[in-house]
Amino acid sequence: MSAYVALEARFRRASLIQEAASILHWDQAVMMPEGSAESRAEQIAALSLVGQEIVTAADMPDLLEMAQEEVLDAWQEANLREMRRQWVRQTALPSALIAARARADSACEIAWRSARSASDYAAVLPLLKEVVRLTREAGHAQAAVLDVSVYDALLDQFEPGGRVADIDPVFDDLADFLPDFVARVLDHQAACPPVPLEGPFPVPRQEALGRRFMATLGFNFDKGRLDVSHHPFSGGTPEDIRVTSRYDDADFLTGLLAVLHETGHAQYEAGLPAAWRHQPVGASRGMTLHESQSLLIEMQVCRSPAFVSWAAPLMAEAFGGEGPAWSADNLLSLMTRVARGLIRVDADEVTYPAHVILRYRIERAVLGGDVSLEDLPAAWNEGLADLLGIRPPDDRRGCLQDIHWYSGAWGYFPTYTLGAMAAAQLFSAAKAANTDIEAGIERGDFTPLFTWLRSNVHEHGSRFSTNELLTRATGRSLGSSAFKAHLKERYSSN
Amino acid sequence: MSAYVALEARFRRASLIQEAASILHWDQAVMMPEGSAESRAEQIAALSLVGQEIVTAADMPDLLEMAQEEVLDAWQEANLREMRRQWVRQTALPSALIAARARADSACEIAWRSARSASDYAAVLPLLKEVVRLTREAGHAQAAVLDVSVYDALLDQFEPGGRVADIDPVFDDLADFLPDFVARVLDHQAACPPVPLEGPFPVPRQEALGRRFMATLGFNFDKGRLDVSHHPFSGGTPEDIRVTSRYDDADFLTGLLAVLHETGHAQYEAGLPAAWRHQPVGASRGMTLHESQSLLIEMQVCRSPAFVSWAAPLMAEAFGGEGPAWSADNLLSLMTRVARGLIRVDADEVTYPAHVILRYRIERAVLGGDVSLEDLPAAWNEGLADLLGIRPPDDRRGCLQDIHWYSGAWGYFPTYTLGAMAAAQLFSAAKAANTDIEAGIERGDFTPLFTWLRSNVHEHGSRFSTNELLTRATGRSLGSSAFKAHLKERYSSN
Numbered sequence: 001m002s003a004y005v006a007l008e009a010r011f012r013r014a015s016l017i018q019e020a021a022s023i024l025h026w027d028q029a030v031m032m033p034e035g036s037a038e039s040r041a042e043q044i045a046a047l048s049l050v051g052q053e054i055v056t057a058a059d060m061p062d063l064l065e066m067a068q069e070e071v072l073d074a075w076q077e078a079n080l081r082e083m084r085r086q087w088v089r090q091t092a093l094p095s096a097l098i099a100a101r102a103r104a105d106s107a108c109e110i111a112w113r114s115a116r117s118a119s120d121y122a123a124v125l126p127l128l129k130e131v132v133r134l135t136r137e138a139g140h141a142q143a144a145v146l147d148v149s150v151y152d153a154l155l156d157q158f159e160p161g162g163r164v165a166d167i168d169p170v171f172d173d174l175a176d177f178l179p180d181f182v183a184r185v186l187d188h189q190a191a192c193p194p195v196p197l198e199g200p201f202p203v204p205r206q207e208a209l210g211r212r213f214m215a216t217l218g219f220n221f222d223k224g225r226l227d228v229s230h231h232p233f234s235g236g237t238p239e240d241i242r243v244t245s246r247y248d249d250a251d252f253l254t255g256l257l258a259v260l261h262e263t264g265h266a267q268y269e270a271g272l273p274a275a276w277r278h279q280p281v282g283a284s285r286g287m288t289l290h291e292s293q294s295l296l297i298e299m300q301v302c303r304s305p306a307f308v309s310w311a312a313p314l315m316a317e318a319f320g321g322e323g324p325a326w327s328a329d330n331l332l333s334l335m336t337r338v339a340r341g342l343i344r345v346d347a348d349e350v351t352y353p354a355h356v357i358l359r360y361r362i363e364r365a366v367l368g369g370d371v372s373l374e375d376l377p378a379a380w381n382e383g384l385a386d387l388l389g390i391r392p393p394d395d396r397r398g399c400l401q402d403i404h405w406y407s408g409a410w411g412y413f414p415t416y417t418l419g420a421m422a423a424a425q426l427f428s429a430a431k432a433a434n435t436d437i438e439a440g441i442e443r444g445d446f447t448p449l450f451t452w453l454r455s456n457v458h459e460h461g462s463r464f465s466t467n468e469l470l471t472r473a474t475g476r477s478l479g480s481s482a483f484k485a486h487l488k489e490r491y492s493s494n
Numbered sequence: 495m496s497a498y499v500a501l502e503a504r505f506r507r508a509s510l511i512q513e514a515a516s517i518l519h520w521d522q523a524v525m526m527p528e529g530s531a532e533s534r535a536e537q538i539a540a541l542s543l544v545g546q547e548i549v550t551a552a553d554m555p556d557l558l559e560m561a562q563e564e565v566l567d568a569w570q571e572a573n574l575r576e577m578r579r580q581w582v583r584q585t586a587l588p589s590a591l592i593a594a595r596a597r598a599d600s601a602c603e604i605a606w607r608s609a610r611s612a613s614d615y616a617a618v619l620p621l622l623k624e625v626v627r628l629t630r631e632a633g634h635a636q637a638a639v640l641d642v643s644v645y646d647a648l649l650d651q652f653e654p655g656g657r658v659a660d661i662d663p664v665f666d667d668l669a670d671f672l673p674d675f676v677a678r679v680l681d682h683q684a685a686c687p688p689v690p691l692e693g694p695f696p697v698p699r700q701e702a703l704g705r706r707f708m709a710t711l712g713f714n715f716d717k718g719r720l721d722v723s724h725h726p727f728s729g730g731t732p733e734d735i736r737v738t739s740r741y742d743d744a745d746f747l748t749g750l751l752a753v754l755h756e757t758g759h760a761q762y763e764a765g766l767p768a769a770w771r772h773q774p775v776g777a778s779r780g781m782t783l784h785e786s787q788s789l790l791i792e793m794q795v796c797r798s799p800a801f802v803s804w805a806a807p808l809m810a811e812a813f814g815g816e817g818p819a820w821s822a823d824n825l826l827s828l829m830t831r832v833a834r835g836l837i838r839v840d841a842d843e844v845t846y847p848a849h850v851i852l853r854y855r856i857e858r859a860v861l862g863g864d865v866s867l868e869d870l871p872a873a874w875n876e877g878l879a880d881l882l883g884i885r886p887p888d889d890r891r892g893c894l895q896d897i898h899w900y901s902g903a904w905g906y907f908p909t910y911t912l913g914a915m916a917a918a919q920l921f922s923a924a925k926a927a928n929t930d931i932e933a934g935i936e937r938g939d940f941t942p943l944f945t946w947l948r949s950n951v952h953e954h955g956s957r958f959s960t961n962e963l964l965t966r967a968t969g970r971s972l973g974s975s976a977f978k979a980h981l982k983e984r985y986s987s988n
Contacts, residue, residue: 016540020514023521023537031525035716036734043517043731046510050544222529237537240530 003066004076007083008279014054015278019237021047026242029229045102052098055090075281078463082280085160092145093138101138104130105408112406119396121377128406129373135410136367151364154411158287159418161465164364167414170421170480171360174353175387177484182388185338185350185491194333195325201252202319209252209318210245210259213311217263217297217446219243224266232258234265234294238277241266252319253335257298264297265290267450271458282461287412288478289457289466291419292426299349299420300427300486301449306442308332336490340390342397349420350487354387359402359413367410418478422470425482426457429474497560498570501577502773508548509772513731515541520736523723539596546592549584569775572957576774579654586639587632595632598624599902606900613890615871622900623867629904630861645858648905652781653912655959658858661908664915664974665854668847669881671978676882679832679844679985688827689819695746696813703746703812704739704753707805711757711791711940713737718760726752728759728788732771735760746813747829751792758791759784761944765952776955781906782972783951783960785913786920793843793914794921794980795943800936802826830984834884836891843914844981848881853896853907861904916964918977920951923968 021044028040064084072080108127115124139150146153148163155162211226224241236242243262247255268284276282284290301307305328312328315321324330338348344355362379365371371379380399385391392398404412430452431437440448456473463469467477474482515538522534558578566574602621609618633644640647642657649656705720718735730736737756741749762778770776778784795801799822806822809815818824832842838849856873859865865873874893879885886892898906924946925931934942950967957963961971968976 013540013544016537017544019533020518020537020541024514024517027517027521031719032734033715033717033719035714036731039513039731039733043510043514046507047514050507050511220529222527225525225527237530237533239533240526 002070003063004070004072004080007063007067007080010054010057011083011086011280012278014051017047017051017054021051022235022237023240023242026235026244029231029233029235030227030242030244041106052090052095055086060087060091075276075463079276079279079281082283082462086280088145089142089157092142094141097134097138097141101131101134101408104134105406109403109407112400112403116396116400119394119400121395121400124400124406125373131406131408132366132373132410135408139367139410151367151411154367155414156411158409158412159415159466160286160462161467162286162288162414162418166467166478167360167418170478171353171357171414171417173480174417174484175357177480178350178354179387179389181487181491182338182340182350182354186340188492189333189338192333194330194337197252197321197325197334199251200249203247203249205318206247206249206252206255209315210256212314212318213256213260214243214263216444217260217267218450219263219266220270223270226259232262234262234269238269238272241269252315256315257302257335260302261294261298264294267297267453268293268458271450271454273459273461276461281463285460285462285464285466285469287415288418288422289469291415292422293453293457295349295420295423296427296453300423301441303332303335303349303490304438304441305332306438308335310442310444338491340388342384342390342392343401345402350491351388352420353417354384356413356417358383358387359404362399363405363410363413421480421483422466422478423483424486425470425474425476425478426453428482428486430456496564497557498564498566498574501557501561501574504548504551505577505580505774506772508545509777511541511545511548515545516729516731517734517736520729520738523725523727523729524721524736524738535600546584546589549580554581554585569770569957573770573773573775576777576956580774582639583636583651586636588635591628591632591635595625595628595902598628599900603897603901606894606897610890610894613888613894615889615894618894618900619867625900625902626860626867626904629902633861633904645861645905648861649908650905652903652906653909653960654780654956655961656780656782656908656912660972661854661912664972665847665851665908665911667974668911668978669851671974672844672848673881673883675981675985676832676834676844676848680834682986683827683832686827688824688831691746691815691819691828693745694743697741697743699812700741700743700746700749701739703809704750706808706812707750707754708737708757710938711754711761712944713757713760714764717764720753726756728756728763732763732766735763746809750809751796751829754796755788755792758788761791761947762787762952765944765948767953767955770955775957779954779956779958779960779963781909782912782916783963785909786916787947787951789843789914789917790921790947794917795935797826797829797843797984798932798935799826800932802829804936804938832985834882836878836884836886837895839896844985845882846914847911848878850907850911852877852881853898856893857899857904857907912972915974915977916960916972918980919964919968919970919972920947922976922980924950 024040024044024047028037032040064080064087067080104127108124108131111124111127115121135154136150139154142153142156143150146156148156152163155164207226211221214226215221219241223239224236224243226243226245228246229244230246232245234241234243243259243266245255245258245262268290272284273282302311308331309328312326312331315331316326336348338350340351341347344352347355358380362371362376362383365379366373366376377395377399381391384398404410430449434448434452436448437452440446457469460469464472470476470478518534518538518541522531526534558574558581561574598621602618602625605618605621609615629648630644633648636650637644637647640650642650646657649658701720705715708720709715713735717733718730718737721736721738722740723738724740726739728735728737737753737760739749739752739756762784766778767776796805802825803822806820806825809825810820830842832844834845835841838846841849852874856865856870856877859873860867860870871889871893875885878892898904924943928942928946930942931946934940951963954963958966964970964972
């Protein structure tokens with residue numbers, strides 16, 4: 001048996017184990033009784049350890065070396081590259097450090113839940129210090145083998161190939177562009193406020209409408225489900241996709257747009273190359289492209305006049321809505337309303353980058369030692385005031401609002417805005433390549449759009465780097481121009 | 495590190511992997527979309543292979559040997575014995591045979607589903623032949639290492655230590671006893687038919703009543719759930735127990751008694767020794783004791799006058815029932831109605847053993863070569879006529895009705911009736927040991943009963959053999975006398 005074939009068998013098993021863990025994660029969020037959390041954590045830890053042992057087996061360097069000498073086609077070459085990438089990352093960290101991080105992250109995350117409710121940053125600070133200490137240690141270890149900076153090494157976990165040197169110029173550009181732009185949009189929107197919708201909107205009808213739209217987007221319910229969880233997500237496996245949302249009977253748009261967002265993630269997974277299932281090259285490329293697929297659907301498509309003109313009557317029908325509030329124009333106004341808010345997850349697409357840039361700058365400063373964790377709340381409040389002109393009255397609505405840092409996910413935040421930029425760039429290229437894409441959306445036909453996304457994004461899996469893929473699909477590497485053009489078109493002209 | 499401690503770590507991991515598989519099985523039966531079946535089978539196969547590799551690792555014989563020389567307490571000794579048992583069983587089978595069986599069983603089970611609907615035994619016969627051929631091969635391999643007969647080796651998978659030599663006399667005794675007894679009960683019951691209940695019984699109310707009774711039985715919903723599946727089962731893990739039932743809005747008793755039955759299984763798992771979680775000695779003892787716990791609750795307790803006198807008003811309240819049909823006496827009559835029927839899963843406790851003895855005798859004859867698979871339908875129909883005086887009009891209601899043989903579970907059937915006998919023997923001993931058990935049931939208080947079951951059955955895990963455990967708990971090894979006494983008391987006197 002060739003070394004390459006042996007490697008495929010090993011990674012296939014690691015993928016199946018990872019899929020089992022993924023279903024257990026879904027179950028934990030959607031089904032599991034609360035008292036079972038501890039035992040579930042043990043099951044998932046065992047699966048994760050088994051997967052890690054497969055990838056870091058003692059003979060892996062030899063196999064990787066030998067496979068490099070074999071005759072491989074382009075996909076196999078890319079697969080071997082991704083195998084090596086996993087091996088390098090996982091062997092970089094001593095297992096004692098992995099275990100220590102898992103414990104510290106978990107302890108801090110639990111403490112964060114009550115600290116957030118109580119708006120008590122001091123209560124979680126000692127645990128956060130430990131998380132950051134270990135994150136830095138892991139970052140150093142990975143930076144050494146990847147030959148990049150500590151922050152790049154952390155970012156690289158979520159966005160392979162993502163580098164500060166590429167992000168800084170586009171984020172600086174956005175940070176310059178946004179303050180004036182936001183001010184103009186707010187002025188403009190203040191002149192023509194939308195008519196509010198009158199609830200209540202019964203949850204079963206919201207869910208039924210979500211399912212209807214999912215089906216229209218091509219979601220295959222024979223290989224997937226829609227359920228309810230505390231935070232919306234898309235999980236499971238490419239052949240068993242588990243989408244979740246949450247519903248508020250006073251407001252159906254938030255839950256519905258979450259369904260659409262997660263369906264974008266789901267369709268990316270469903271469109272990954274079937275021939276490379278269970279192989280590293282068959283997996284999604286990284287968080288930037290993943291978020292680009294959800295934001296392309298939620299932001300670019302579903303908050304567009306084309307989609308809303310088709311969807312408005314279905315929304316009205318679902319809730320028995322009548323009158324001017326339910327016109328496509330008014331619904332579109334409601335769906336593109338901009339506001340300076342304190343909470344990232346509630347932010348519109350115009351102000352969202354400010355939240356991300358704030359976090360990106362702070363996490364770099366903290367990891368670089370320029371801001372101490374004691375000073376983090378102050379840095380947050382100053383930073384938000386600079387970027388968005390508002391100041392959190394407490395840490396609950398400030399630096400305690402997001403789980404990421406407290407659960408050890410340092411280096412994750414930039415991918416949200418990188419994803420938003422990639423979404424704009426991809427959708428613009430798609431519409432230019434096929435004029436029936438927008439016309440299709442207007443008649444509720446997403447086939448032209450997904451045909452383009454399949455062949456330009458989904459079916460490449462991890463064959464190319466994010467920037468290679470974007471260059472092939474859009475003619476250039478990731479930048480802010482399509483995103484800014486999109487914002488200007490949508491928010492300056494209506 | 496001592497060899498014994500090393501073994502504990504390995505079996506702990508194998509148990510965690512097995513628990514993950516168990517949650518995936520539940521998900522498959524309750525949640526999974528249909529189109530994901532194939533990918534789920536691959537995930538479960540990968541987990542099963544990982545577990546098998548842990549137990550059959552090359553250095554296991556050395557570790558087991560070395561541990562034998564170490565100073566161990568009684569629980570550790572028993573744990574080591576159970577570890578060795580797993581190792582012996584799993585190494586007895588070449589992995590090619592395990593894989594071939596998995597494939598043959600799965601192919602036959604799928605074919606059986608349509609063959610049963612079409613009542614077409616010939617359609618599944620070639621696949622069944624392959625299943626039996628491989629089952630026999632596996633039985634021979636295990637018989638050789640266990641030094642028992644092929645049938646005993648197969649039975650031993652489900653009922654450790656179960657032997658034909660012990661079963662034959664009790665089954666023969668029951669087979670002698672039942673025909674006249676059934677005839678007398680039927681005569682007796684014909685004289686006083688119960689008043690039928692008038693439905694419909696809305697499913698949400700059935701489920702709510704099931705939950706209420708589960709809570710009364712001590713089921714901990716903080717570490718367990720109740721859901722719906724095609725066939726009722728109790729799965730999950732001891733700290734995350736997943737009970738299922740199914741409901742028919744024309745008949746609430748069947749679904750409710752299935753809930754109670756599965757809750758008996760669930761309470762056994764919940765009561766296993768916490769100090770030995772994830773160790774072989776901490777697991778349930780075997781199918782006989784497992785079935786004894788479900789039947790003790792469903793048959794011995796919940797169809798008793800004591801329980802029904804407490805439960806009847808709650809049932810009436812749940813469905814707004816009024817009048818003589820809802821009296822405790824009438825509900826009890828409905829719950830203890832005996833009939834000669836063709837279908838095992840619908841059988842009452844009096845005629846049930848006939849169904850089991852039929853299958854037990856046939857599977858021994860088939861495996862022993864005394865009945866060919868071509869002649870199986872005829873042997874079935876003859877056998878049922880002999881044992882129960884009725885004859886299936888087609889194979890759908892005859893030898894095609896149960897999944898067991900077609901999915902490779904040869905040697906399983908006897909445990910149902912062994913469980914029924916054990917249930918009678920345990921409940922009789924429990925009532926004799928503590929007179930408040932029956933009084934407690936009459937007031938909806940199951941604490942006295944479960945206190946006895948915990949300390950006499952559940953918390954021993956797999957420390958003793960089934961017969962040792964029964965002897966300690968009831969003063970004698972498993973026999974038919976308590977079961978016959980129970981049947982006589984319940985069915986001859988009312």
